[in-house]
Amino acid sequence: MDVIEEAARRRTFAIISHPDAGKTTLTEKFLLYGGALTAGAGSVKAREGRRSATSDWMELEQQRGISITSTVLQFPYRDCVVNLLDTPGHRDFSEDTYRVLAAADAAVMVLDAAKGIEPQTLKLFEVCRARGLPLLTFINKWDRPGRDALELLDEIEAQIGVTPGPVTWPVGIAGDFRGVVDRRSGDFVRFTRVARGATEAPEEIVEPARAADEEGQAWGQATEELALLEGVGADYDEELFLGGELSPTFFGSALTNFGVRLLLDAVIDLAPSPSAHEDESGKPVPLDRSFSGFVFKVQANMDRSHRDRIAYLRVCSGRFERGMVVTHEPTDKPFATKYAHSVFGQSRETVEEAWPGDVVGLVNATDVRVGDTLYEGEHVRYPTIPSFAPEHFAVARVRDTGRFKQFRRGIAQLDEEGVVQVLRDPDLGDQAPMLAAVGPMQFDVAIHRLEHEFGAPTELSTTGYTVARRTDQASAPTLRAMRGVDVLSRADGTMLAIFESRYWLDRLVDEQPDLTLEPLVAGELAG
Ligand code: G4P
Numbered sequence: 001m002d003v004i005e006e007a008a009r010r011r012t013f014a015i016i017s018h019p020d021a022g023k024t025t026l027t028e029k030f031l032l033y034g035g036a037l038t039a040g041a042g043s044v045k046a047r048e049g050r051r052s053a054t055s056d057w058m059e060l061e062q063q064r065g066i067s068i069t070s071t072v073l074q075f076p077y078r079d080c081v082v083n084l085l086d087t088p089g090h091r092d093f094s095e096d097t098y099r100v101l102a103a104a105d106a107a108v109m110v111l112d113a114a115k116g117i118e119p120q121t122l123k124l125f126e127v128c129r130a131r132g133l134p135l136l137t138f139i140n141k142w143d144r145p146g147r148d149a150l151e152l153l154d155e156i157e158a159q160i161g162v163t164p165g166p167v168t169w170p171v172g173i174a175g176d177f178r179g180v181v182d183r184r185s186g187d188f189v190r191f192t193r194v195a196r197g198a199t200e201a202p203e204e205i206v207e208p209a210r211a212a213d214e215e216g217q218a219w220g221q222a223t224e225e226l227a228l229l230e231g232v233g234a235d236y237d238e239e240l241f242l243g244g245e246l247s248p249t250f251f252g253s254a255l256t257n258f259g260v261r262l263l264l265d266a267v268i269d270l271a272p273s274p275s276a277h278e279d280e281s282g283k284p285v286p287l288d289r290s291f292s293g294f295v296f297k298v299q300a301n302m303d304r305s306h307r308d309r310i311a312y313l314r315v316c317s318g319r320f321e322r323g324m325v326v327t328h329e330p331t332d333k334p335f336a337t338k339y340a341h342s343v344f345g346q347s348r349e350t351v352e353e354a355w356p357g358d359v360v361g362l363v364n365a366t367d368v369r370v371g372d373t374l375y376e377g378e379h380v381r382y383p384t385i386p387s388f389a390p391e392h393f394a395v396a397r398v399r400d401t402g403r404f405k406q407f408r409r410g411i412a413q414l415d416e417e418g419v420v421q422v423l424r425d426p427d428l429g430d431q432a433p434m435l436a437a438v439g440p441m442q443f444d445v446a447i448h449r450l451e452h453e454f455g456a457p458t459e460l461s462t463t464g465y466t467v468a469r470r471t472d473q474a475s476a477p478t479l480r481a482m483r484g485v486d487v488l489s490r491a492d493g494t495m496l497a498i499f500e501s502r503y504w505l506d507r508l509v510d511e512q513p514d515l516t517l518e519p520l521v522a523g524e525l526a527g
Contacts, residue, residue: 003288003319003355007274010357011267012083012314014100016128017110018121022140025254026110027073027084032257033200033264034075034082072312072359080268083357095388095418095438096297098127099370102385103296103314105357106134106271108263109247110254113139113146113174116155125160132244134271137164138263143253146174150225153234153249163246165236168262169226170251171211172218179206180251180259181222183229184236188215191258201257242272274357277316280381287356290377291318291326295368296385298417300453311365313374316382320354329373329381339363370418389520390421390436393465393498394443396450397432399457410454415491420446423488423496434488434498435460436468464500469517471497478515496520 017023073084085104087097101107107128111117117125128135139152153164168180171188179190188211192202212219240246248270252259276284285292297312320340328335340351340360354360362368371384398407408430415422420442423434437443443460450458465486471479472495476487484500497517499505509517 003317006319006355007287007357009080010083010274010355011080011106011271012085012104012274012357012359013106013108013267013271014085014087014104015108015110016087016097016101016121016124018112018115018118021110021112021115021118022254023087023110026108026138026140026260026263027086029197029254029257029260030082030084030264031073031075033261034077036073036075072361074358077264078268081358082264082267083359085359095442097124098388099296099385099418101128101131101133103294103312103359104133105274106136106267108136108138108267110138110140111152111156113141113152113251114144116147116152117159122159125162129160129162129244134242134244135162135247136263136266136271137247137249138254138259139249139251140254142170142174142177142251143256143258144175149174149251150228156247156249162244163234163240164249165234165241165246166229166249166251167236167266168250168252168259169222169229171215171222173221176218177253177256177258178215178218179203180262181226182262183226188219189262191256193256197255197257199257200261203261236270238270241270274316277382280383285317285380285382287317289317289380290375291320291324292316292373292375292380292382293320293360294382294385295362295365295370295372295374298365298368298370300413300417309364309366311362311368311372313360313362315354315356315358315360317356317380318376320351320358320360322350322352324376326374326376327379328368329375329379330369331367333367335365335368335374337362369416388438390438390468391466392437392440392443392462393423393468394435394460394462395432396435396446396458396460399459403456406454407450407456407458410450410456410458412491413454414446414449419449421490423490423498425486425488434463434486436496436498465498466500467502467505468496468498468520469505470520471495471518472516475515475517478512 015023015027073086075082085100087100109125137156149170156162156164166183168182170177170180172178179188181188186208188206188208190204190206194201236248237246241248248266250259250263250266252263254260274287276286279285293313293315295311295313298309300309322340323338325334325336340362351360373380373382398404411422411433414420421436423436424430435443435446447458447460450456471487476495479485479497480487484504485497487495487497489495508515
């Protein structure tokens with residue numbers, strides 16, 4: 001019974017956005033409202049604190065001023081436990097983000113009111129949509145000049161095919177933000193600014209008649225727009241939300257804390273608590289069976305002084321208790337959980353127990369890889385986390401052959417963590433592996449880590465390959481004989497045919513149907 005109750009209290013979600021839309025600021029404000037940041041710390045300070053506490057572990061990040069790592073933040077709010085999965089914030093397409101989404105039960109999409117949906121992140125939102133992940137939308141930065149609210153809603157609908165269902169509506173155009181109408185009650189919630197957004201923004205509930213008196217023109221415009229919304233029936237609908245078809249939409253300003261509480265309350269009230277996860281065969285695994293979970297992320301060297309490796313596990317069923325011995329599904333070997341941590345940014349605490357929806361950091365889980373299942377009791381295996389088909393390919397060579405051993409070790413580690421995919425030519429062995437990535441930023445991270453972490457300065461030669469397909473032994477010789485095609489193997493044994501030209505690939509598929517050339521990823525994620 002405990003398991004069911006504890007699971008019902010959990011809300012496990014990720015915030016996704018285009019860089020600069022305000023994800024970091026919103027995360028920080030959630031922590032403020034959750035009491036996990038000391039009030040009065042000052043937003044800028046708190047934000048720097050968070051940045052250095054969570055993800056400044058990599059010089060590359062500092063150089064570029066981006067956040068590449070992702071972390072988990074857990075805090076209590078009302079009678080719930082919030083697990084906020086932080087997704088990497090760089091501009092590039094990153095497989096990491098998709099893995100994090102596999103561990104989330106919902107997502108909050110943050111948009112900049114002046115920019116709307118930006119092309120680079122469109123794919124990320126489409127993925128949420130394709131996977132039916134419940135999506136809440138926060139239109140941020142309403143405190144400064146931006147676009148028209150109705151126009152932004154149209155854009156969401158047109159671009160990602162999810163219907164925005166405004167729960168709140170702004171009073172005052174962007175740049176003159178007074179508050180929001182809570183469409184559920186019809187009340188006007190007036191916000192008051194506090195210096196530097198360092199404490200919660202005071203809210204005053206104002207009756208419509210008084211609001212009309214006091215807010216004049218701004219109120220008039222809001223009521224006109226609200227009437228329009230009534231006309232199109234853009235209302236909240238639980239079933240559509242849970243199916244990922246309708247996104248409850250909120251307006252606010254993370255910087256000034258306007259609308260933050262309403263959004264966080266909505267995460268608690270609307271976002272689903274953990275439910276039975278499906279196993280590999282699609283059968284739901286009951287929440288109250290013995291412990292089980294899967295690893296969605298592996299990260300090495302978060303803590304320089306320790307040189308360790310953390311596997312992040314999302315608990316799917318049962319109670320996790322530190323010290324329990326579980327089974328590592330892929331190897332069928334016992335796995336001791338003595339070194340289990342809850343990871344809040346970079347600071348860690350030993351975790352004694354965890355429940356469905358929680359994330360546990362397993363320290364020095366050497367043989368554990370992304371996608372692996374860990375369980376107690378009866379066997380269970382969760383589906384592998386879908387990956388995107390790589391679109392960038394580059395050959396890696398160690399610059400100093402005396403460092404080859406380090407190079408090989410580093411490449412193996414990056415492959416295991418999924419920083420890049422590593423493809424090998426069976427005849428060439430490990431000398432010059434082909435690195436494959438969804439976004440070129442993955443290469444930068446790989447090169448940086450090979451040099452600084454493994455002591456293996458590496459050079460990369462980019463290639464003209466742009467697309468990969470799964471193939472087999474029978475088709476390999478024919479494909480290898482063609483120009484602009486290569487056949488390589490992944491560590492898991494999968495053979496990949498890589499092509500310079502997508503056009504050529506399409507022609508081959510048409511003209512030589514006997515060749516095995518399958519798309520790499522499940523249809524929903526095909527790149
Ligand atoms: P990200 O994590 O999505 O990349 O965005 P982040 O929170 O870092 O915010 C990007 C910039 O937008 C920051 O300004 C931040 O202060 C600002 N911002 C976030 N939310 C709001 C908002 O509601 N209103 C306004 N006006 N600005 C907002 P910066 O100048 O890059 O950084 P800083 O000097 O403020 O730290």
